[in-house]
Every structure is written in C-alpha cells, then in structure tokens.
Amino acid sequence: MANYLKLYPIPEDYRFHRGGQISQGLLAYETWGTLNEDQSNALLILTGLSADSHAARHGEHDTAGWWDYMIGPGKAIDTDQWFVICASSLGSCKGSTGPCSPNPKTGQPYRFDFPDLCLEDIANTSVLLCQSLGIEQLQAVIGPSMGGMSALALILNHKNYTRHLVHIASGMASPPFSTAIRSLQREAILKDENFNQGYYSATNWPEEGMKFARKIGMLSYRSAKEWNDRFPRSLKKVPQHPFGIEFPVESYLEHHANQFIHKFDPISYLYLSRAMDWFNGHQYGTPRGANPLNDISLHSALVVGAETDLLFPVDLQRELHHLLLDSGVDSELIVTDSIQGHDAFLVDQQTFSQLVGDYLSASAV
Amino acid sequence: MANYLKLYPIPEDYRFHRGGQISQGLLAYETWGTLNEDQSNALLILTGLSADSHAARHGEHDTAGWWDYMIGPGKAIDTDQWFVICASSLGSCKGSTGPCSPNPKTGQPYRFDFPDLCLEDIANTSVLLCQSLGIEQLQAVIGPSMGGMSALALILNHKNYTRHLVHIASGMASPPFSTAIRSLQREAILKDENFNQGYYSATNWPEEGMKFARKIGMLSYRSAKEWNDRFPRSLKKVPQHPFGIEFPVESYLEHHANQFIHKFDPISYLYLSRAMDWFNGHQYGTPRGANPLNDISLHSALVVGAETDLLFPVDLQRELHHLLLDSGVDSELIVTDSIQGHDAFLVDQQTFSQLVGDYLSASAV
CATH class of the missing domain: 1.10.1740.110 (Rna Polymerase Sigma Factor; Chain: A)
Structure with missing residues (x-):
C-alpha cells in the first residue's frame, strides 16, 4: 500500500474556511487508472469520517481498500476507464495533516491549535490536489456519508469543477438526531x-x-x-x-x-x-432561504439512500434530490431497501455496484 | 401526595423469578376511585422504567402525576368508573423495596446483594398487591413501555388474572437495538x-x-x-x-x-x-417455538404503537397483535402517526386519551 501513497503539499497560503493557516500541510492520496489526454475521465472520491485514501487495492498483492468491491478494473468504478483519486481528508490521521500532526513551528502536535476544520476545507484542498494533477474539471465527484456533504461543499464552492455527482447516504446538513x-x-x-x-x-x-x-x-x-x-x-x-x-x-x-x-x-x-455537524449546505442560499444549488452547473446527479439509514435518513436524500431538480440538474433519486442502514454502501455490494456502475456508464455518454 | 401513598408488605416467602428472597419488602402504591362490590372495576397500571406510583393527581391540590392527562374523573381512565392501582415497581427507588433499600439483616443497602430482578417479579408482586386488596380478577392491566412487558409477564404467569390488556409502546422482548x-x-x-x-x-x-x-x-x-x-x-x-x-x-x-x-x-x-433486556415472552412457548400466548384467557387486547418509536418499533406491536389473534384473543392493533416516538403515550394526549378511553368503554360493556 505504501508504494501507492502519494503526498500533495497544500499551498502555504491556503486559508481555512473559518480562518487560520498551516505550514507544510500535506494531503496523502492514491490514484487508480490513467488520466486521459483531455483530462475528461477523472473521478474524485471523498470519504466518510474514518476512511482513508486506500479506497481499493492497486493490484492483486495489495491489501483490500475500504471500497474494494466498487473500484477496480471492470468494477462499477472501472479503473480501466476512469482515473480515480482518493485522499485522506485534511484533518484526518491517515497521512494527511491534522490536529495530531506536528506543528512545524513547535515540533509538537497541533492539538487544539489546529485551525477549526470544516468540510469546506476538505473539499477545497481536494480541489487543489486535483488541479495540481492537471484536472480542469472532474467528470464526477463521488461521496458517501461525510463524503457526500464534502462533495456538496465542493460543488457549492467550486460551481463548475465537476460535471456529475454521486451522493450516497448523506445530505445538505446533519439532522439533530x-x-x-x-x-x-x-x-x-x-x-x-x-x-x-x-x-x-x-x-x-x-x-x-x-x-x-x-x-x-x-x-x-x-x-x-x-x-x-x-x-x-x-x-x-x-x-x-x-x-x-x-x-x-x-x-x-x-x-x-x-x-x-x-x-x-x-x-x-x-x-x-x-466538521460534519457544522456543515450546512442551506446556508449557501442567497437570499437566505433561496435554493442554495441555484447557480451550480452540474449536468446530472445520482442521489442514493437506504430506507433503514438512521444517521442520514432518506428524507435528506429526497430533500437534496428536489433541490437539484429545482435548480435544473438532471437528478436521479434511488432509495434502496438495503437492511444494512447507513453502512449499506459498504456492505450491500450488489445493489450499490449496480447503481453506481449504471450511473457512471450513462454519464460517460 | 404523601397522603395517598400506601405501603403493601410483600410476603416474606415471595421467591424471586430467578431465585432469592428479601425480608420486609414493600410495594409503594396509590389508588384512585372506588372498588365496586363485585370487584369488577379494577385496573392495574404497570409503569415504565423511571415512573413511580404517582400516575395522576388525587385532587386539585395534589401534584400532577406522570400520566395525569390520562387518569382522573371523566378522563380516559375514568376514576369515577374504575378503581385504578399503580405501584412503584419492585426494585425501583420510589418507595418500593429495591437494591438501594436497606437490607434488614445488615442495615446497609442491598446493592448487588439484591436478588436478580425480572419483570416477572414486578408482575408477581403487583398481583399479590391486587389480591391483598380483594381483587380476584382485574378488569384490565395497562402497561406502557417497560410496563407493557411487565403486563405480558403478568398474563403469562397468571393466565386468568385479567380480562383485558392495554399494551402500549412495548413488545414480547427487547430488540437488540x-x-x-x-x-x-x-x-x-x-x-x-x-x-x-x-x-x-x-x-x-x-x-x-x-x-x-x-x-x-x-x-x-x-x-x-x-x-x-x-x-x-x-x-x-x-x-x-x-x-x-x-x-x-x-x-x-x-x-x-x-x-x-x-x-x-x-x-x-x-x-x-x-430486567427489561432479560424479559423474553417467547420463552414461555411450549413446546419451544409454540405461541406462548396459546393458553392465556384474555377476553380482548388493545395493542398500540407509534410509527416513530425507535425503542419499541411497531414490528413488535404487530408481532404481539398476531400472536394474540392466533391465540384467539380479540386483539385490536393501533399504530399512531404520533411524531413523539417512544414518548408519544406521554405527550400525544389527544390520540392516546381517545384510544385508551374508547377501548376501556367498549371493554366495560
């Protein structure tokens, strides 16, 4: 796995969404497949809270990734076709810089001196990473769980940076539960x-x-x-x-x-x-209360939820789907009957392979 | 309130369901209304985990009880008509003997020396209390939440002791969640x-x-x-x-x-x-797997659940309703659309007053 781990230096002048900066920040990331000449086949995966950049194995002798069934040659996210990028989230502890990383100024971990982290920061630094790889626009951003909210943060802050969205088991904001x-x-x-x-x-x-x-x-x-x-x-x-x-x-x-x-x-x-609890996509609406997705330029979206999800109940996916439709995005909503709740995207392999694969194939046309 | 609190001495030879005995045990209880001559108007309320015997006020100057809207003159549980009994559960800390009560042998609290407590013990001691009041058979036992399981424990262990059952937000056993x-x-x-x-x-x-x-x-x-x-x-x-x-x-x-x-x-x-997690009404089926309610002699039952209840989801009330029907009991199932979840029986006053009142009126015919 270590062979495949790459490090992207976050620009020194990156300012966090709520203020603050870090020096010598890094994003640890991995890629699969090959970027094509016109950079039109790039997929960015934004992860759930505890996942890392190792979304899938890079070969038969590699360790399995957290979404191994989904990503690989001939799989739903087909690495023969797509160039796939996945980073450990900024703030995480899986190779990217976070509050447990040493502060270069003191040599000691940042701890609570690490700037307040928002999902916007995860989105923004992911875009910087993709740009550093020469990608002017993503074919799609794919985000399950926290990654779905990070994907919305990306779309709301970089309105033209992705053509398609796969949003799984997530929503515009965390419900109080x-x-x-x-x-x-x-x-x-x-x-x-x-x-x-x-x-x-x-x-x-x-x-x-x-x-x-x-x-x-x-x-x-x-x-x-x-x-x-x-x-x-x-x-x-x-x-x-x-x-x-x-x-x-x-x-x-x-x-x-x-x-x-x-x-x-x-x-x-x-x-x-x-950061998950702070995120509120609704706040982007101007004037207040307007559809926050009004001026995004997404071609299409797939919004997926599981009927049994307690953490991001299907009401949230329905809400997002209707906001997308209302803003003119060709959105498709799929509510699965998977019994695995929030974890369905990790466990119900057949259902999720099928729907992600079908959507990406159609989006490529 | 203290004026109305009565104490019932648990017989010295009462043996706990899982073994063990206590000395000088007491049940603290309250009653409302008057027992009629043929003792045919007695209702026993079995409580939720943290409730006590003070289910309702005894007069306008009394403090409100935990089910005040439900119980009183002219209310759904009409104390002009019914003689209502409610005890603090055995094992609780609201006047009845429990693990925090002094062990007469040592003068110190029982703590973990208190016998293992089951809902069967709450049911059994409640029956002893009712019998001590001269009640040969209850008109109905009414149990919300834990009280619903205690009511099933009562019915399964004293098959003829109640004619009717009001079972609210509960089930035959706790689900793993x-x-x-x-x-x-x-x-x-x-x-x-x-x-x-x-x-x-x-x-x-x-x-x-x-x-x-x-x-x-x-x-x-x-x-x-x-x-x-x-x-x-x-x-x-x-x-x-x-x-x-x-x-x-x-x-x-x-x-x-x-x-x-x-x-x-x-x-x-x-x-x-x-005790709630130990209770398993299914274990009463003989042979194993048979309907455990097969040989109870209940006339009718009202089984109520709320669609939003996470703690005792409506699947449990459906299951109980079908077991009751299968055993020949005239069971009615009502699933409310109350949004208050498990607490709906305490909060959604109009819905629950109506359905409990209607059922008791019909059962009295």
Whole structure:
C-alpha cells in the first residue's frame, strides 16, 4: 500500500474556511487508472469520517481498500476507464495533516491549535490536489456519508469543477438526531481522563473514551432490522461479574469497539465529527432561504439512500434530490431497501455496484 | 401526595423469578376511585422504567402525576368508573423495596446483594398487591413501555388474572437495538468512578454516569422527525471551550440529563434496565417455538404503537397483535402517526386519551 501513497503539499497560503493557516500541510492520496489526454475521465472520491485514501487495492498483492468491491478494473468504478483519486481528508490521521500532526513551528502536535476544520476545507484542498494533477474539471465527484456533504461543499464552492455527482447516504446538513449521536461520541472522548485536553500519548491513550464513542456510533451504522436478524434472542454468555457482558449485541459492540480504539486519532476524530455537524449546505442560499444549488452547473446527479439509514435518513436524500431538480440538474433519486442502514454502501455490494456502475456508464455518454 | 401513598408488605416467602428472597419488602402504591362490590372495576397500571406510583393527581391540590392527562374523573381512565392501582415497581427507588433499600439483616443497602430482578417479579408482586386488596380478577392491566412487558409477564404467569390488556409502546422482548442502548446506559453508570461498585453516597454520586446514561437514553425517547422540527439548523451558542456545547440539541440533552441525575437511584436503574433486556415472552412457548400466548384467557387486547418509536418499533406491536389473534384473543392493533416516538403515550394526549378511553368503554360493556 505504501508504494501507492502519494503526498500533495497544500499551498502555504491556503486559508481555512473559518480562518487560520498551516505550514507544510500535506494531503496523502492514491490514484487508480490513467488520466486521459483531455483530462475528461477523472473521478474524485471523498470519504466518510474514518476512511482513508486506500479506497481499493492497486493490484492483486495489495491489501483490500475500504471500497474494494466498487473500484477496480471492470468494477462499477472501472479503473480501466476512469482515473480515480482518493485522499485522506485534511484533518484526518491517515497521512494527511491534522490536529495530531506536528506543528512545524513547535515540533509538537497541533492539538487544539489546529485551525477549526470544516468540510469546506476538505473539499477545497481536494480541489487543489486535483488541479495540481492537471484536472480542469472532474467528470464526477463521488461521496458517501461525510463524503457526500464534502462533495456538496465542493460543488457549492467550486460551481463548475465537476460535471456529475454521486451522493450516497448523506445530505445538505446533519439532522439533530445525528448531531446528538456525534455529540455524545465527542463527549465520551473529551471526558476520558487520558484525553487530557489533547495531551495524550500512545502509552496514555483515551482508550475508554474511544471505545465508548465507537459503541455509540455503532448504534447508528447498521439498522435495528439487521440486528434483529443478526442477534438471536437467546442469551449467549454468563456474565463474568454483575452486569458484565451477557447479550450477543453487547459482545458485538465490545469486539468492534476494541478494534477501533487505536485505529483513529482521538483529536482528529473530534475535528472531523464537529466538521460534519457544522456543515450546512442551506446556508449557501442567497437570499437566505433561496435554493442554495441555484447557480451550480452540474449536468446530472445520482442521489442514493437506504430506507433503514438512521444517521442520514432518506428524507435528506429526497430533500437534496428536489433541490437539484429545482435548480435544473438532471437528478436521479434511488432509495434502496438495503437492511444494512447507513453502512449499506459498504456492505450491500450488489445493489450499490449496480447503481453506481449504471450511473457512471450513462454519464460517460 | 404523601397522603395517598400506601405501603403493601410483600410476603416474606415471595421467591424471586430467578431465585432469592428479601425480608420486609414493600410495594409503594396509590389508588384512585372506588372498588365496586363485585370487584369488577379494577385496573392495574404497570409503569415504565423511571415512573413511580404517582400516575395522576388525587385532587386539585395534589401534584400532577406522570400520566395525569390520562387518569382522573371523566378522563380516559375514568376514576369515577374504575378503581385504578399503580405501584412503584419492585426494585425501583420510589418507595418500593429495591437494591438501594436497606437490607434488614445488615442495615446497609442491598446493592448487588439484591436478588436478580425480572419483570416477572414486578408482575408477581403487583398481583399479590391486587389480591391483598380483594381483587380476584382485574378488569384490565395497562402497561406502557417497560410496563407493557411487565403486563405480558403478568398474563403469562397468571393466565386468568385479567380480562383485558392495554399494551402500549412495548413488545414480547427487547430488540437488540434497544438492548444496545440500555447496555451503553448501564456501562456509563458502571464505569463512573463514583459508582464504586454500588458503594456511592448522596455526596459521592455517580453524576457523570447518570447524566451520560440519560443522554444516551434520550436518543431513543423521541424521534428524529420530532427533533427536526424542534431544533433549528441555525447554531445557538458560542461554545465556552473547544468542543463545548454549541448545537441546540446538545443544550437540550444537557439540560434534561442534568435534571435526571438525582431523580433516580443508579443501582435501581441498572436492575430495572437489565430486567427489561432479560424479559423474553417467547420463552414461555411450549413446546419451544409454540405461541406462548396459546393458553392465556384474555377476553380482548388493545395493542398500540407509534410509527416513530425507535425503542419499541411497531414490528413488535404487530408481532404481539398476531400472536394474540392466533391465540384467539380479540386483539385490536393501533399504530399512531404520533411524531413523539417512544414518548408519544406521554405527550400525544389527544390520540392516546381517545384510544385508551374508547377501548376501556367498549371493554366495560
């Protein structure tokens, strides 16, 4: 994987959406396929909160990526046809610069001195990266989950930079229910003594906070319906102590949360989580209340949601679809009956391969 | 209110469903209306987890009860007609004996020495209380939320003790999603240092754990839809410190959770919460897999759910309704479009007054 990781130096004069600058900032990114001569086959993938640039393997000996089933030669996002770019988000901890990166001025991690991060910053730096690769306009930006909101941030701030949009399991803004879940996740991390206002270390890690945050998040990633099938009613364990783990769903949460603890940086998690809650595409409407997508120049859009998604319920995709239609974009809305909730785009391979593949094929005509 | 609180001594030989006994156990209860001569007008209300015996005021100078709109002279549960009984659940901390009550043998709170509590114990001791009042058979048992499962426990263990059932926002067993939420609530309390394995005190209270548990619970009490209406997208506050309270939904959670901290006993909360997850009405089917309600002798049932309920989704009420029909009970299923989620029975007064009132009037014929 390391062979394929590339680094893009963010221009020193990049100003964050809410103010602030960083020096020697980097975006870690990967690409698949070949950019054609007229630079007309570029697809940018903007990721969910905890994903990285390794969206797919680069060859048979490479490790699998987080969207491996979707991207590759002959797959829905066909790398024989498309030049695909995926970066770790600015602010993340997967190679790109974030609050856990060293501040060149001090040699110490930025921690809370990292500028306030918005999804607009993820979008803006992604556009700078694409431009540095010689891409004047993207064929499409593809964003699932947080990436869907980052894609809207891109379109709202760079109105001509992409011809098409694939927007999956996301929306114009986080509903209060999702903000509440993320707020509790942030609270769990912040209140862990080991978090220590950002002054944690590898040997003094806010493990309990990260674990609990992950468990809370997991309430919203799948669906109650999927869990009904997954966890039998019969009890599984005799708890080791009063109120110890006993129910199958408790073991599941414990197992997956334990795996997550050291996979993500706590302060990066806070920054990205808050960026999701800050994003509000509606604020772009001028005058206030007008359709914020009125003056974008998108050719078409595919908006996808799953009926069982708790985190970005289908109301949000319907809303976006109607705003797109209203602004003259040829938008298609697909609501799947996938039972995997918010995670459907990662799990329901057949459904999502089909609809993304069909859309990209049609858009290429 | 204190004037109306009565105490029922639980028989010394009462054995808990999972084993164990207590001495000098009490149920705190209240009654409204007058038992008629042939004891045919008694209604038993079984409560939700955090409710107490004070379901309604006893007169104009009394404090309001938790179901005040529902119960009283001329109301849906008309105390001019019915003799209404409501007890604080066994194991609770509202006057009835629970794990925070002193163990007469030691003078110290039971803490984890309190016997394992099941909803069957709440049902069984409620039946003993009603029998002590001279009631040979209830006209109806009415149970919202946890009380709905306790009502099923009553029916499954005392097959002839009630003629009618009003089952609201509940089900035959907790789905894994609800168990997950409650598991995280219990974890939040248990991991608070002040919980100290149950050895907390009024001055050393697990405030953080109780507060966080309440916030997690609140994710499931209303609905995402109601919150969309309640919390405007515009930001409300400038946070006092990085990642401090900023979003309207965060203030809401903080405010209500702060109010709850000292309203309920932490160890009682754990016991009742686990009892909900332990309950499984399906286990009563003999042979295994048979309709567990096959040999109950209920005349009729009203099963009510709200389309927006996340904690006890309407699938559960549909399942119960079909089991009741299959066992020959004249069951009516009503799914409301209340947007208040699980709390609809407390908030959507008009809808719930109407349907409970209509059902009880019809059952009296």
